[in-house]
Amino acid sequence: MRTLRPVLFWTHLVAGVISGAVVLIMSVTGVLLTYQKQMTLWADLRGIEAGPPTPGATPLTPDSLLALVAVRESRTPSNVVWRNGADMPVEVQFGREGRQYLSAYTGEVLGTGSAGMRKVFSVATDWHRWLAMKDDGRSTGKAVTGWSNMAFLVLVLTGMVLWWPRNLTARAVQQVLWFRRGLSAKARDFNWHNVIGIWSALPLVAVVASATVISFPWASDLVYRVVGEEPPARATATANSGSAATGGREAGSQRAGSQAGDATREEARDVPVVGDVYGMAASRMPDWRTLSLAWPKAADAPLVYSLDRGMGGEPHKRATLTISRTGEPAKWQAFGDQSLGRRTRSIMRFTHTGEVLGFWGQTIAGLVSLGAVVLVYTGLALSLRRLLAWRRRSAAEPIVAEPASTAVA
Numbered sequence: 001m002r003t004l005r006p007v008l009f010w011t012h013l014v015a016g017v018i019s020g021a022v023v024l025i026m027s028v029t030g031v032l033l034t035y036q037k038q039m040t041l042w043a044d045l046r047g048i049e050a051g052p053p054t055p056g057a058t059p060l061t062p063d064s065l066l067a068l069v070a071v072r073e074s075r076t077p078s079n080v081v082w083r084n085g086a087d088m089p090v091e092v093q094f095g096r097e098g099r100q101y102l103s104a105y106t107g108e109v110l111g112t113g114s115a116g117m118r119k120v121f122s123v124a125t126d127w128h129r130w131l132a133m134k135d136d137g138r139s140t141g142k143a144v145t146g147w148s149n150m151a152f153l154v155l156v157l158t159g160m161v162l163w164w165p166r167n168l169t170a171r172a173v174q175q176v177l178w179f180r181r182g183l184s185a186k187a188r189d190f191n192w193h194n195v196i197g198i199w200s201a202l203p204l205v206a207v208v209a210s211a212t213v214i215s216f217p218w219a220s221d222l223v224y225r226v227v228g229e230e231p232p233a234r235a236t237a238t239a240n241s242g243s244a245a246t247g248g249r250e251a252g253s254q255r256a257g258s259q260a261g262d263a264t265r266e267e268a269r270d271v272p273v274v275g276d277v278y279g280m281a282a283s284r285m286p287d288w289r290t291l292s293l294a295w296p297k298a299a300d301a302p303l304v305y306s307l308d309r310g311m312g313g314e315p316h317k318r319a320t321l322t323i324s325r326t327g328e329p330a331k332w333q334a335f336g337d338q339s340l341g342r343r344t345r346s347i348m349r350f351t352h353t354g355e356v357l358g359f360w361g362q363t364i365a366g367l368v369s370l371g372a373v374v375l376v377y378t379g380l381a382l383s384l385r386r387l388l389a390w391r392r393r394s395a396a397e398p399i400v401a402e403p404a405s406t407a408v409a
Helices: 004-032 036-045 062-072 115-130 137-162 170-177 185-215 217-226 262-268 277-284 340-351 355-396
Strands: 079-083 090-093 099-102 109-111 290-294 303-308 318-323 331-334
Touching: 004 115, 004 137, 004 355, 036 099, 036 115, 079 277, 115 137, 137 185, 137 355, 170 185, 185 217, 185 340, 185 355, 217 340, 277 290, 277 303, 277 318, 340 355
Parallel strands: none
Antiparallel strands: 079 090, 079 290, 090 099, 099 109, 290 303, 303 318, 318 331
16 A cells, blocks of 8 residues: 555646646536526416416317417427426427417417526536537537546545555544634645545546546447447437537527428428327326327327436336337336346436436535535645645755866866
8 A cells, every 4th residue: 555555646636737727617617507407497488377278278289289389380399398387388399499378278388498597507517527628629629628537436436445544443433524614724725635535536436437428339239238239329429510409518409301302391380189198198107207209200200209207317217108009909018128228327326416316316416516616626735835845845855066167187
């Protein structure tokens, strides 16, 4: 350990100095994005009265509601989301063009969501994923955040050794497990760095390590290979691939087929007959919370429903129902029906945000992100003090002049 600790220390120090600024940005934005889904939904539905207009009123059938949308809108929806509850509106999404919240009873447009809240999270997400770089620069920003995240993983792993006291006495352990008062600035930063590092080490390993499968295709493929599966084929990158979700958090909306020809557009605008959506959801998943339909891109394309009894980031609480319009049997795929590789990949993706454990998982991820902000600050402060102390020592060392050489005649 006498040989290993110096190596770990300098590895820790160099990785922290190189990646500190980027890790700080990702940590701050990670805190801001902790409850993104809940806050966005709250802002969207604030002030909306979506309950029955009169006592005993019954909701429109889903087919009737979608027919109203088709008559009123020239745009083709990308998704339709039903939420369980008599007072919940129906959400119709139009890809990147926005959304509408409709009364389930009249089809009336009750709101279009909170543009301000979505803008705040959009800016935070851009900084978190690719340092707010634009267009072609996003690939560079993605690489910087990805490798900085890898450096952060090195920091956490080496810190798990360095933060632990060398002498395992009760007093030494207590000093690194609890905050202490009355310390100098240097001692305070050292104390905070150790205490926060030790308490957040394991959650940080989960959050940071799971981010690699989002940042790097090879890491995502490795998940499948580890469990003995061949990675799924990856779509060919396009000129606009930089706008895809490749950072800590992935985009939630789907884009309508903007590249389709005019004939395909007209087919896609045909209103699909979806039937008894509520009854279907109740029979398949009685405790469902949301039911979303990906708008089919052709008249004969299957209807693909996603049922969710969680908060949106718990893959083990989701299932997919595919209904063919050519007479084939319906296909029900729960989380347990997926391959081990796909299940593992989904769990790792939502481990990064903590959503895999619901609200409390999000809270833990947010708290360790906040802890990472303090770790970066105290780590850089300690490094700066070490540098300044080294410069003072170098300046104070006397310069010894070498004696002049004597020529030999």
